Amino acid sequence: xxxxxAKCESCHKEPLLTDMxxxxxxxxxYFTKDPGRALISTLTQDSGLFRVPSLRNVALTHPYMHDxxxxxxxxxxxxxxxxxxxxxxxxxxLSTGGIPLTLAEKNDLITFLGTLTDYTFIRDIRFxx
Ligand code: HEC
Numbered sequence: 001x002x003x004x005x006a007k008c009e010s011c012h013k014e015p016l017l018t019d020m021x022x023x024x025x026x027x028x029x030y031f032t033k034d035p036g037r038a039l040i041s042t043l044t045q046d047s048g049l050f051r052v053p054s055l056r057n058v059a060l061t062h063p064y065m066h067d068x069x070x071x072x073x074x075x076x077x078x079x080x081x082x083x084x085x086x087x088x089x090x091x092x093x094l095s096t097g098g099i100p101l102t103l104a105e106k107n108d109l110i111t112f113l114g115t116l117t118d119y120t121f122i123r124d125i126r127f128x129x
Contacts, residue, residue: 004112007080007099011091017055017116023091024048026084026098027065034067048089057122059114073113077106 004012013019022037028048031038037046050066064070070079084090084098101109121127 001112003101003105003108007101007105008109010093011052012055018052020052022046022049022051024087024089025050025052025080026086026090026094027069027079029085029087031087036066045089048087055113056116057118059117060122073110074106077101077109081106 011019011021011023011025024036024047031048035047037049037051038044040046058064059073062068062071062073064073064076070076080094080099081101082098084094086095
């Protein structure tokens with residue numbers, strides 16, 4: 001939780017684990033395939049911006065990101081650590097080349113994300129298909 005609060009919380013804000021904003025978290029340099037928020041707003045400064053998602057129950061909801069490009073939470077950790085792509089709309093919080101994470105920190109973050117699974121909610125009969 002301490003690592004999460006230091007390195008992720010600025011966008012994935014407690015208690016919902018989202019600040020409800022749209023941001024570019026460095027997945028791509030070009031947004032021709034999916035312009036994200038710009039598709040709706042038609043503003044170039046919204047290119048590559050996607051809604052910061054809640055991380056509640058995230059351990060159960062792979063694949064990750066708007067296009068499901070990452071299968072595991074370790075893939076996501078590796079993205080933030082060493083996969084950030086620069087572009088004119090990249091969020092300033094990530095513009096220094098990403099978020100430095102040791103292997104131990106990646107594993108600790110994944111363990112922490114696992115604590116966000118709400119078994120009472122997911123087993124609630126009222127939400128059964
Ligand atoms: C600059 C803001 C920002 C920071 C900092 C940030 N994220 Fe994200 N995160 C996002 C955005 C935006 C998305 C959604 C991108 C998309 O849909 O393509 C996202 C998506 C995710 C997802 C995928 C969720 C899903 O359901 O697909 C995970 C997991 C995640 N972030 C974890 C983290 C962790 C762990 C950290 C810290 C190491 C972190 N994020 C730091 C903005 C941020």
